[in-house]
Amino acid sequence: MAGNEGKPLFMYAKLYAEDVAQHVSRHSLYCRYFPELRIAVSPYPYDLRLSGLRRAAQPEKAQKILAAAFGTKNPYALLHSWAGWTLIGYKPERRCVIRGVYHPDHGQDAALADSQGYFLKFYARHQGEQTVQRHRYLAEEGGFDFIVPRPLAYVEKYCALLLEEAEGVPLEQCLSASKCEAEDALIAAARALVAWHRLPIALPVTASADAEIRSAAVGVDSLLGDPESPARALAEALLERVPSAPTALLHGDFHCRQLILGADGVIRVLDLDELTAGDPANDLAYFCAHAQTMAVLGEIDADRADWAGRFLVESYQSMSGRSIPPRRLDWHLSAALLREAEQPFRRFHAEWPSKTRELFTLAQRAWSGHLR
Known part of the structure; x- marks a missing residue:
């Protein structure tokens, strides 16, 4: 259109x-x-709940948003910073992520250097404040084993969060490099996750995944078009046998596209919007499930995806001193693959019906592994 x-x-x-x-x-x-x-x-971008994003569609208001975020009284000084916006991610009525490059036309002082990248995230009301709190807490706690992007400003009027851009090599790119390079990147990712899971849960987070699993099942059944509702059946079976485990602070959406390997060997962790509390195996399983999704969609070699997941889990267990029983990991892998089964449709993949079925079959296979 x-x-x-x-x-x-x-x-x-x-x-x-x-x-x-x-x-x-x-x-x-x-x-x-x-x-x-x-x-x-x-x-797009006239979103029903993201009022800041709606305003950003107008050049004059977009410049005012940036002026408020960068702390300048001259909104027109940031004209070129706005003109180069690139859409990174968009979840209607929930949040939108835009990347920009800072170009001050009149040389005013700001939190970023000229030509430095930044991210601007628009939220539904009240969600942005919670994310700012998370970034500040994790920015203070990280540093040696992981780093989160520094929050530069939060403009409450527009529910807009300004973040510095993490510099380095995306872990997704590392996985497709030589095996030696991939191992180094995965070891850094495992080290980051071990440190993350050792943090005290000092933030308000949700700890139940019941609603999320059931919601994913409803979506997958709609895509499969199966009158017997196999995804709902799998979801209920999962929720009847939730494994007992220690509780830790979880990233909630931990996968290779959320991780940047810095030149210093430290992982930069992106996107704190799904932060939660629960079984540490959840984050490990989601990394594995996302890698398998990439393989199903032809974005990475299937053998490399399987190896990367196993290597991360083994490295995590070795560094943390925690042994995660395979049956417990399979439970979380099944739940994660059930969530991932919607991704081919969400990404507008031309073969989404068959790819959805393939991912759901993998979820069923992981569940069978849990039952053995």
Whole structure:
């Protein structure tokens, strides 16, 4: 679909569990609501809940957002910083991540150097404040074994968080390099995760994954189109046999695309939005599940993906002194693969029906491993 000046226009549609006509009516200029279907359709970036992102669609307001974030009184001094924005990730009505490069036109002092990259994250109201708290806590606790991007500013009016860009080599790239380089990167990742799991849980986090597992199952069943609802059956089987384990602070979305290997050999950990508490095996299993997803989608060699997961788990156990029983890891791997089974559709993969089925089959296989 073409937008202004022939540029592509990204639309998103959302199905609601209940009627939201009253909420949507406030945004009728750019949102079309179908009450009989409970579906709202909007063009990006006119998001129904991300008010800061909506404002950022207008150049004048985008410059004001940056001016507030960088602490300058002259919003036009950041014109070129805004012009180079690149969309990194977008979850409608939840959050949006944009990358920019800092170019001060008038040489004012700021937290970044000229031409340095930054990330601007827009949140639904109140979510951004929680993420700022997480970044500050983990920035203080990290340093030797892991580093999180420094929060530079939070603009409450726009629910916009400004973060420095982590410099280094993405772990995803390291996994495709020589085995020696991949081993070094995975050892650094394991060291970071061990240190992370040893931190005191000094932040308000959720500790139950029940709703997330059930929600993923509903989505996967919809994609599979199987009237017997096998994903829901797997979810209920998982929740009936949750393994007992020690509780630790978890990243919640730990995988190779969230990790940057710095020149100093220390891992930079990105995206603290899914921070939670639970079994340390959860983070390890999600790394393995994401690597398997990349293999299914043809983004990495399948043998390399399997090896990377095993090597990370072995390195983690050796460094932490914790032995994680295979059956416990298989439980978390099955749950993680169930969540990952929606990814081919979310990423607009041309063969998403078969890829969804393949990932769900892997989730069932991991569950069978748990039962053995």
